[in-house]
Structure formats: structure tokens, C-alpha cells
Amino acid sequence: MTFIIIIVLIVVLLIVAIVVNAYQQYKAKMDAERRTEVAKQRTIIDETENVLMATAQMPISQGLVKILLQRIHRALQVINELSSSSPDTKQHLEDISSRIKSIDMEPDNNNQFALPETDKMIIQYIQAVKKLRVMLRTERSKGKVDGSTYLEQDKQLEKLQLKVNVETLIRRGRAAQQSGMLGSARQYFEKAITALENQSQSDEFIQTRRDWVKQQLQEIQENLKNANAQDRAKRREEERDELDELFAPKKKW
DSSP: OHHHHHHHHHHHHHHHHHHHHHHHHHHHHHHHHHHHHHHHHHHHHHHHHHHHHHTTTSOOOHHHHHHHHHHHHHHHHHHHHHSOOOHHHHHHHHHHHHHHHHHTTSOOOOOOOOOOSSHHHHHHHHHHHHHHHHHHHHHHHTTSSOHHHHHHHHHHHHHHHHHHHHHHHHHHHHHHHHTTOHHHHHHHHHHHHHHHHTOSSOOHHHHHHHHHHHHHHHHHHHHHHHHHHHHHHHHHHHHHHHHHHHHSOOOOO
16 A cells, blocks of 8 residues: 555656646746847837938938837737836837837927938948838838838938939049049949839929939030040041151251
8 A cells, every 4th residue: 555655646746747847847847938029129119210310311201100100019018018117118118108108299200311421321221211111111010010101201212312323423423523534434424314214103203303414414525525526536646647747858967
């Protein structure tokens, strides 16, 4: 009888050990998944806030700013649900909530487009616009942005990206033009024309810039013709001088 009781106890202990081990493994797995999700949400918050900072001087709509703030707000809520929130997280959540509530009362961003001064800043500008479009597309795929809003905001970003591209090419073309590098200037302006004419819908910016660039290309073409004519005339003059020297009467010494 005692032997049977011992066997039963051993079996019970083994079952308890298996259950405890399984529970610990499950708990460890859930903790790992929770940490992974929290890290993912923090990455979303950091990326979105960095883009918001980069767009401070960009002519983007308050509607797009609101979409980004709501993205941060949702990520903070997930963190708040998955982990014991720190005072900083709760304060951050309150601050974002206040900004979202006030966004409708703020006027649209009326910043005029201004091309950054350096190539490095231009690259950062373009990267920020591209990230904005990716984030907007992501929010759309999650069902957080309706179709009409997505199309409207993405179209604005597409135009902004076009402006950066065209104005950069124009700036480089003018610099080459001023340095007398007419061939390089023509290449930059032709690329700008191609970018403008590839747009399916025209607007004031596209029309104005296209007319201006075409005028510059026409002036470059005239200057190149004149330069070629001058080169030909110079070569003829040099050839004439060589012939005159060749057939000139020999001097008697």
C-alpha cells in the first residue's frame, strides 16, 4: 500500500513539474512576444516623431499631421496595454491626445516651399517625403485612413516630391549655365522638362516651370550655335594664316 502511494505521489509530482514547466515556457513566450510588440510600437513612435520633426518647414496639411499624431497615439495605447506604463508614457499619451484635439482648430500649414540649401539637406527632405508616403500608405492598409483622404494627401506629397526634384535640377542647371558649362546645363534642364511632362495632370507650378525651362533651353541652344559659329570662324582664320604663311614669298637673307 505504501509503495502504491509513493508511486502515485511520484506521478503527481511529475505531472505538476510538467505543468509548471509548460506554464513557465508559455509565460516566457508571452513575455518575449510582449517585449517584441512593445519594441515594435516604440519604433513606430520614434520613426513617426522623427518624420514630424523633419516636416516642420514643409508645406504639408494639418490633416496629414493629424494622421501621424493618431499613429503615435495608437502605438502609445498598445504600449500602455501591454506593459506597466511609466509616468513618462502616460504623460506622452496625454500630450498627443491634446495635440490631436487642438489640430482641428489650427490653420493649415502655410509654409511656402523652399528648397534646402545643401545637397545633404535636399536628400533628407526627399527621404522625409518618401517616408511620409510610406506611413500614409501603411495607415491606409490598416484601415485607419479612408480612400479619399489617402488619395488627397498622397497627391499633395507627390507634388511636393516633384517640386524638390525639379527645383534641384533647375538650381544645378543655372549653376552650370553661370559657369559656362552649357552642355551640362542643357542636360539638367532636359531632365526637369521630362519630370514635368511626365505628370498626368498639369497645374500652375508645372506650367510656369515648364515654360521657364523651355526658354532656358532655347537660350542655351542659341548660345551653343553662336559658340560653334565662332569656333568655325576661328578655325578658318587659323587655317588661312597657316596657308598665308606657307605660300608667302620667302625672305632673302
